[in-house]
Amino acid sequence: MYPNLALTCTRCGADLASGDRKLSMRTPEGLRHAYECSCGAITITVSADPVPIAGEG
Numbered sequence: 001m002y003p004n005l006a007l008t009c010t011r012c013g014a015d016l017a018s019g020d021r022k023l024s025m026r027t028p029e030g031l032r033h034a035y036e037c038s039c040g041a042i043t044i045t046v047s048a049d050p051v052p053i054a055g056e057g
């Protein structure tokens with residue numbers, strides 16, 4: 001599965017490449033990425049990456 005299949009700028013709709021990624025941070029919802037478009041807008045994506053939780057189950 002490719003959760004980041006359609007990654008486009010929220011302002012101008014331009015395609016964003018992985019090279020546009022400025023920062024990543026881990027949140028309870030998943031891994032959050034911030035992309036900066038050439039238009040200057042910042043697009044935030046969250047890719048849920050289920051990580052096995054030790055000690056659960």
Ligand SMILES: [Zn+2]
Nearest residue numbers: 009012037039
């Ligand atoms: Zn843009």
